[in-house]
Amino acid sequence: MGAAKRLCFVLDCGKPLRRNGMCDTHDQRMKRTGTTDAPKRMTFAERFWSKVDRRGPDECWLWTAALNEHGYGVMRPDTNRRNGPTVKAHRVSLQLAGVEIEGVYVLHACDNPPCVNPRHLSTGTAAENSADMVNKGRNARGSRRHTHKLTEAQIPEIRARAAAGELQKVLAAEYGVSRPTISHVVNRRGWLHVPEDPTPQRASA
Ligand SMILES: [Zn+2]
Numbered sequence: 001m002g003a004a005k006r007l008c009f010v011l012d013c014g015k016p017l018r019r020n021g022m023c024d025t026h027d028q029r030m031k032r033t034g035t036t037d038a039p040k041r042m043t044f045a046e047r048f049w050s051k052v053d054r055r056g057p058d059e060c061w062l063w064t065a066a067l068n069e070h071g072y073g074v075m076r077p078d079t080n081r082r083n084g085p086t087v088k089a090h091r092v093s094l095q096l097a098g099v100e101i102e103g104v105y106v107l108h109a110c111d112n113p114p115c116v117n118p119r120h121l122s123t124g125t126a127a128e129n130s131a132d133m134v135n136k137g138r139n140a141r142g143s144r145r146h147t148h149k150l151t152e153a154q155i156p157e158i159r160a161r162a163a164a165g166e167l168q169k170v171l172a173a174e175y176g177v178s179r180p181t182i183s184h185v186v187n188r189r190g191w192l193h194v195p196e197d198p199t200p201q202r203a204s205a
Pocket residue numbers: 008009010013014015022023024025026
């Protein structure tokens with residue numbers, strides 16, 4: 001009795017002093033983070049990008065957090081609700097890029113579900129989405145699986161033309177596919193089962 005109650009030195013804390021001149025909370029936070037300041041809350045976009053393995057502009061950017069049963073990245077927008085609803089990461093990515101996604105499907109040009117690179121994503125109608133799913137099929141490869149109209153015969157041709165210096169955007173326009181799709185072919189991130197140097201099939205007889 002008599003001795004004034006000693007308080008944590010942190011301004012406006014008001015909790016009793018425990019050790020190192022601070023209350024338990026501030027002492028532990030200082031040990032953990034090196035500062036008594038409360039951790040800055042990440043914005044939604046910061047939290048989103050903290051879960052993405054960002055690479056070169058044309059590469060696939062993979063979601064590093066939870067995936068759903070179809071391999072798409074998912075996140076919970078409301079961190080305070082443990083069992084709250086989830087959103088698909090690739091949809092969020094396109095939305096953060098300023099694209100209106102309400103009521104539309106978001107399709108991957110790269111056919112890589114965990115990819116959230118907005119340059120590989122575009123919006124589509126329900127019809128385009130289901131055509132896409134049919135094209136992809138399960139355990140199918142190549143032209144049956146891909147979202148776009150390239151055929152296996154065109155792959156070596158595209159690679160050769162790109163190697164000869166033709167611009168990917170020109171090839172994309174000519175083959176009627178997106179630039180990321182051409183990039184996937186050229187940089188061999190897709191269509192790896194197509195031989196590099198196939199023997200041309202000559203018409204016989
Ligand atoms: Zn304190």
